[in-house]
Each structure stands twice: as structure tokens, then as C-alpha cells.
Amino acid sequence: MTRPPLGRVLIIAGSDSGGGAGIQGDIKTVAMLGGYAATAVTAITVQNSLGVSRVHGLPPDLIEAQGRAVLDDLGADALKTGMLGDVATVEAAARLLDHAAGVPAVVDPVMIAKGGAALLDPMALSAVRSLMIPRASLLTPNAPEAATLTGLPVETLDDLRRAGAALLDLGPGAVLMKGGHLAGDRLTDLLITSAGETLFEGARLVSRHTHGTGCALASACATGLAQGLDLTGAVARAWNYVHQAILTAPGLGGGHGPLDHGWPLQRR
Numbered sequence: 001m002t003r004p005p006l007g008r009v010l011i012i013a014g015s016d017s018g019g020g021a022g023i024q025g026d027i028k029t030v031a032m033l034g035g036y037a038a039t040a041v042t043a044i045t046v047q048n049s050l051g052v053s054r055v056h057g058l059p060p061d062l063i064e065a066q067g068r069a070v071l072d073d074l075g076a077d078a079l080k081t082g083m084l085g086d087v088a089t090v091e092a093a094a095r096l097l098d099h100a101a102g103v104p105a106v107v108d109p110v111m112i113a114k115g116g117a118a119l120l121d122p123m124a125l126s127a128v129r130s131l132m133i134p135r136a137s138l139l140t141p142n143a144p145e146a147a148t149l150t151g152l153p154v155e156t157l158d159d160l161r162r163a164g165a166a167l168l169d170l171g172p173g174a175v176l177m178k179g180g181h182l183a184g185d186r187l188t189d190l191l192i193t194s195a196g197e198t199l200f201e202g203a204r205l206v207s208r209h210t211h212g213t214g215c216a217l218a219s220a221c222a223t224g225l226a227q228g229l230d231l232t233g234a235v236a237r238a239w240n241y242v243h244q245a246i247l248t249a250p251g252l253g254g255g256h257g258p259l260d261h262g263w264p265l266q267r268r
């Protein structure tokens, strides 16, 4: 079997002590797909499968310094942003994206944790719209995030399409509209570019172990781009990775449990 190119991914996101989402979920995802993960940690959260009980944002200059230390020495073939928290952190992340000009960036506009905790200050919404979205090669909103960013309802496949088009108008290279929060037995994600749309569709898996699906999907997309896959190929592999990871989730915790990030190792 030929090895894919390494693919270095700089992840700019928050720590999840439970290990299912955030930086921890991102690192596992990148590594399992054969990439190399480096990080600029934006915040430390105290959380488990039951929810987030504390959030401690790190100073923006410290976040930026982590990213610069990585970019100026180890380098990156793709960037991935997750939880940013507040305006100053969004600005620091935007500076890092500019510092890595020409490197594709997957922007996951994280706003609310699966358990309901706010991970983005509402005051930072316009900064995400004006500073992050135009710099994104790929934007990966879930349905509530797309609704908040556009002011449009996002409850059906057609709504995904409309809100996705409105987000594409803000300047990202592509938008992957995630359908995890929509109703129905089938689940569809919609990849929208100026060239058209591609559907990723499958059965909705009945599971409470879906904590970190969004982080894993965005990190897997970033890994694919870092390894030189084209956008559709990167999203298709990411979609399959997350689907399998839900199927073999280890069943940990009393709430929204983590995925089986390690399924490619086929240990079980």
C-alpha cells in the first residue's frame, strides 16, 4: 500500500478535557488519517460527555505565538480552526491565517457545544463573518450555526441550500453545510462551491455517541487537503471517517459520548 503524503495540519481550537471533541478529537482524527497535527490552543474547557462546566480562554498573543512557532519552523499544509470564543481570539486566528497565506484553511464556526454551552461570545459573530469566513477555503457550519450566521431558517435540505449559497456569497472557497441537526432518517451534508453542489447522504445513525462529530469532520477535511486530495475527495473521506467512528463508538460516559477516532487501527 502506498503511503499518502504526510500532510501537516495546524489546529487552532479549544481543549476538551473529555477528549471527544476540540483539540483532542482533532489531533486523533488527523493522526488516524496519516497526517501530522500541531496546535494553537485557544481555550481550556472543563467538560465530559455530560457537558461543559468551565471555559478559560487563553491570551490572544499566546494563541498567536503558538501558531507562529509552528508555522515558522514545522510548517503546515492546511489549517483548521474550531472554538475561538471571543473577538480578540478571532482576530488572532485571522492573523495566523494571513501568516500562512496560500495554505488552505478549514473554518468550523463553532458556537454551541452539544450539551448547550456557549463557545462563542455573540459579540464575536460579526468578526467571524468578516474575518474568518472570507479567509476560509472550506466553511463547515452545522444547521443552527448557518441559521445564526445568515439569519435564514435552516430546517430542510432546501434551507441548507439557500443558507449555503448566502454563506458562499461572504467569500469562502466552499461551504459544507452539515445536516446532523435536521430531522429525518436520512442525513445529508451539502458541499457547495461556485461550480455547483455535491450531496453526501446516508442513514442517520441512532446513537447518543456523537460528541465531536463536527470537529472530526472538519479536521478530516483539513487532513485530506493537507495531503493533496481535491476538495470533494477530502470531504468524501472525512464523511466516511466520521460515519464509521460513530458506528464503533466505545460507549463511554453518561451523556453525549465520544466517537471511536481510532477505528482505522481495527483494534476491536
Ligand SMILES: Nc1ncnc2c1ncn2[C@@H]1O[C@H](COP(=O)(O)OP(=O)(O)OP(=O)(O)O)[C@@H](O)[C@H]1O
Pocket (backbone or CB within 6 Å): 021, 113, 114, 141, 142, 143, 178, 179, 180, 181, 187, 188, 189, 203, 204, 205, 206, 207, 210, 211, 212, 213, 214, 215, 217, 239, 242, 243, 246
Ligand atoms: N446521527 C448521525 N448519524 C450519522 N452521521 C451523523 C450523525 N450526527 C452527525 N453526523 C455527521 O457528523 C457530521 C457533523 O454533523 P453535525 O451537524 O452533527 O455537526 P456539529 O453540530 O458541528 O457537531 P458537533 O456537535 O460535534 O460540533 C456530519 O457529517 C453529519 O452528517
Ligand SMILES: [Mg+2]
Pocket (backbone or CB within 6 Å): 108, 110, 142, 214, 215
Ligand atoms: Mg460543531
